[in-house]
Amino acid sequence: VQNVTGAVGARLDRLRSAGHKVTTARRAVLEVLAQTGEHLSADDVAERAALRRPGIHRATVYRALDTLCELGVLTHTHVGRGATTYHLAPDAGCGSATGHLHAQCSACGRIEDLPADVLDDVVERLRLEQGFRLHPEHAALLGVCRDCAAG
Amino acid sequence: VQNVTGAVGARLDRLRSAGHKVTTARRAVLEVLAQTGEHLSADDVAERAALRRPGIHRATVYRALDTLCELGVLTHTHVGRGATTYHLAPDAGCGSATGHLHAQCSACGRIEDLPADVLDDVVERLRLEQGFRLHPEHAALLGVCRDCAAG
DNA sequence: ATGAGTGCAAAGTGTTTGCAACTAT
DNA sequence: ATAGTTGCAAACACTTTGCACTCAT
Numbered sequence: 001v002q003n004v005t006g007a008v009g010a011r012l013d014r015l016r017s018a019g020h021k022v023t024t025a026r027r028a029v030l031e032v033l034a035q036t037g038e039h040l041s042a043d044d045v046a047e048r049a050a051l052r053r054p055g056i057h058r059a060t061v062y063r064a065l066d067t068l069c070e071l072g073v074l075t076h077t078h079v080g081r082g083a084t085t086y087h088l089a090p091d092a093g094c095g096s097a098t099g100h101l102h103a104q105c106s107a108c109g110r111i112e113d114l115p116a117d118v119l120d121d122v123v124e125r126l127r128l129e130q131g132f133r134l135h136p137e138h139a140a141l142l143g144v145c146r147d148c149a150a151g
Numbered sequence: 152v153q154n155v156t157g158a159v160g161a162r163l164d165r166l167r168s169a170g171h172k173v174t175t176a177r178r179a180v181l182e183v184l185a186q187t188g189e190h191l192s193a194d195d196v197a198e199r200a201a202l203r204r205p206g207i208h209r210a211t212v213y214r215a216l217d218t219l220c221e222l223g224v225l226t227h228t229h230v231g232r233g234a235t236t237y238h239l240a241p242d243a244g245c246g247s248a249t250g251h252l253h254a255q256c257s258a259c260g261r262i263e264d265l266p267a268d269v270l271d272d273v274v275e276r277l278r279l280e281q282g283f284r285l286h287p288e289h290a291a292l293l294g295v296c297r298d299c300a301a302g
Numbered sequence: 303a304t305g306a307g308t309g310c311a312a313a314g315t316g317t318t319t320g321c322a323a324c325t326a327t
Numbered sequence: 328a329t330a331g332t333t334g335c336a337a338a339c340a341c342t343t344t345g346c347a348c349t350c351a352t
Contacts, residue, residue: 023326043315062316084316
């Protein structure tokens with residue numbers, strides 16, 4: 001799939017130009033994330049990356065995710081209960097990934113995407129009233145999803 | 152301090168009337184939380200409870216916190232990075248604790264209280280648009296606090 | 303007396319780290 | 328050549344659990 005290749009390539013370039021090495025481990029991690037629409041934990045990524053690059057170590061995946069996040073080509077979201085999830089950063093240059101917020105259902109654990117703008121007013125208010133720079137994508141909100149509320 | 156005693160007493164009553172036993176461990180946990188204005192992790196609580204009831208075990212504190220949360224006399228908040236924090240539930244009957252949301256600074260780790268109403272509009276919007284019942288107190292938001300942004 | 307609660311030790315997640323061997327540049 | 332990366336094993340922080348014993352009721 002061309003989109004995927006492009007998204008990965010652009011991000012690998014960014015790695016290289018930041019003075020990092022392009023390794024098969026990092027490539028595998030990026031490919032995994034470029035190919036899924038899901039929210040993957042580091043362990044999920046490790047598992048899938050191992051299909052492409054047998055023998056890849058969990059610690060390596062954690063380190064790769066870390067580096068890629070620092071470079072801004074990936075983002076991570078902390079979810080209340082459970083592991084941090086990773087995705088491609090919604091980088092203008094690379095396309096493919098779209099910005100959004102996350103909400104987790106405390107009942108079933110599923111993570112839902114929310115429109116990117118739902119917290120815009122809150123960001124503004126906190127900035128003005130408390131001088132707090134809110135990063136609303138960085139932590140998942142918690143609640144109960146429609147299905148669990150109904151069921 | 153009378154407020155503290157009252158808040159603890161009312162909550163112990165609730166334990167009893169729910170068919171649970173009132174133990175020194177549970178009393179100690181409630182006292183610790185009634186006495187502080189801070190956001191305490193289970194370990195913090197355990198440490199302080201040990202001053203009142205030497206020998207109290209961490210696992211017991213975790214279990215006590217769990218039970219008390221289920222009864223609704225305590226609440227807990229998941230913070231992106233680090234341990235869950237606990238506080239007295241802002242129960243009308245007991246006074247003393249006030250409802251509020253939490254935001255954590257990703258730089259210094261400190262947790263700030265936010266006005267309880269900052270997410271009211273968001274709660275409403277998500278309920279209407281996605282059928283998602285948001286519990287905004289249940290997860291801390293992340294961002295950078297005024298001090299860290301300035302410094 | 304009896305079942306809920308406790309202490310303990312052990313395991314279970316999710317994540318990080320020190321170090322020696324390796325590899326992309 | 329050499330600095331950045333990797334694998335491994337071990338440790339880490341936070342939390343849960345199985346079991347025998349104890350205590351509030």
